[in-house]
Amino acid sequence: xxxxxxxxxxxxxxxxxxxxxxxxxxxxxxxxxxxxxxxxxxxxxxxxxxxxxxxxxxxxxxxxxxxxxxxxxxxxxxxxxxxxxxxxxxxxxxxxxxxxxxxxxxxxxxxxxxx
Amino acid sequence: xxxxxxxxxxxxxxxxxxxxxxxxxxxxxxxxxxxxxxxxxxxxxxxxxxxxxxxxxxxxxxxxxxxxxxxxxxxxxxxxxxxxxxxxxxxxxxxxxxxxxxxxxxxxxxxxxxxxx
Numbered sequence: 001x002x003x004x005x006x007x008x009x010x011x012x013x014x015x016x017x018x019x020x021x022x023x024x025x026x027x028x029x030x031x032x033x034x035x036x037x038x039x040x041x042x043x044x045x046x047x048x049x050x051x052x053x054x055x056x057x058x059x060x061x062x063x064x065x066x067x068x069x070x071x072x073x074x075x076x077x078x079x080x081x082x083x084x085x086x087x088x089x090x091x092x093x094x095x096x097x098x099x100x101x102x103x104x105x106x107x108x109x110x111x112x113x114x115x
Numbered sequence: 116x117x118x119x120x121x122x123x124x125x126x127x128x129x130x131x132x133x134x135x136x137x138x139x140x141x142x143x144x145x146x147x148x149x150x151x152x153x154x155x156x157x158x159x160x161x162x163x164x165x166x167x168x169x170x171x172x173x174x175x176x177x178x179x180x181x182x183x184x185x186x187x188x189x190x191x192x193x194x195x196x197x198x199x200x201x202x203x204x205x206x207x208x209x210x211x212x213x214x215x216x217x218x219x220x221x222x223x224x225x226x227x228x229x230x231x232x
Contacts (some may be wrong), residue, residue, distance in 0.1 A: 002158065040123060043159075043203065043222040056219060090158050101147045101166065102207070104220065106158030 003027040004107035006091050012113045013081065021076040021110045023091030030095055032074040033104065034066060037088040049074065050096075081114045088112070118142050121204055121223025130232050134191040138204035138223045141185065145206040145221070148180050150189045153201045153225065162202075163189070194230045201225040 003026045013019050025032065034046040048056035049068040063085075065077040074091055088111050092104040121138045128134055136150075147166055151159035165171045168182045177190040187206075191198055204223040 002160065004158070040224065042117075042119065042121075042224045043205075043220075045219060048219070092158070101149065101164045102220075103161050103164075106160065108156065108158050 002105045002107065004091060004093055004105050006089075006107035006110050008110060009108065010111045010113075012115065013078070014115050015081060015083070017081075018077070018079040020078065021089055021091075021112075023074040023076075023107055025072055025074075025091075025093035025105070025107075027093060027105060028095070029093040029105070030071050031093060031102075032068060032071070033092040033094075034074065034076050035090040035092065035106075037090055037109070043090070047076075078112075081112075083114050086112055086114045116141055118221050119204065119206060119223045122226055123224045125227040125229060127229045127231065128194055130194060130196060130230055132194050132230070134194050134198070134228060134230075136189040136191075136202050136204075136226050136228070138187050139185055140187070140206055140221075142206075142208075142221070143182075143185070144208045146209050147207045148178070148187050149205040149207075149220070150176075150178055151203040151205055151222075153203060155200075159203055196230050196232055199229045201227050 005024050007022045031050045036044045046060045047066045052068050067075040088109040090109045091107045094104045096102045119140045149164040150162045152162045153159040163178045165178050165180045168180045171178045175192045179188045203225040205220040
């Protein structure tokens with residue numbers, strides 16, 4: 001295992017539901033990320049948090065709301081989603097180090113289906 | 116035009132074959148070039164990375180970067196059924212005074228590879 005856990009692993013929700021995805025990292029990293037992986041598309045970076053502060057928001061619709069209460073936990077709150085939001089949502093974490101590549105460790109993902 | 120282009124395959128090869136996976140990119144600011152491997156029902160894991168141009172070898176895997184052509188490759192020698200996975204190229208710019216590759220990775224679509232016995 002990579003040290004990054006995600007729950008739930010599978011989620012089916014209606015368009016009017018509200019749900020949350022959870023990510024936890026046990027690696028002592030300070031940066032955490034949400035990605036969206038759709039079939040036949042590249043991974044899309046959604047949000048980046050560094051030391052609990054959001055540093056990137058890649059023009060993500062407001063129906064996706066991230067929350068990072070501390071460096072080990074990351075949430076993605078979902079409401080009034082659309083069927084096209086169905087995808088694998090991946091969480092990652094890293095410890096950026098000067099002069100080196102930023103190796104991101106990924107969780108197994110949450111497979112989301114919006115009906 | 117996509118920033119990173121990668122042939123999605125699928126690619127099917129016999130065990131023992133040499134596999135060549137490739138990506139092209141358009142942003143000349145990219146400095147770190149990575150290859151991730153993603154097994155079914157798992158998240159991606161970093162396989163290798165190269166900074167700027169050149170080659171890097173790790174066991175059966177060789178990564179090559181040609182910045183003049185904006186082209187990167189991953190070669191797998193003596194491929195094994197356990198190499199069957201999706202291979203994702205990813206790139207990033209330097210960020211920060213210390214030159215850290217930080218945060219924003221741009222991924223290719225991924226190539227699905229199957230190595231059959």
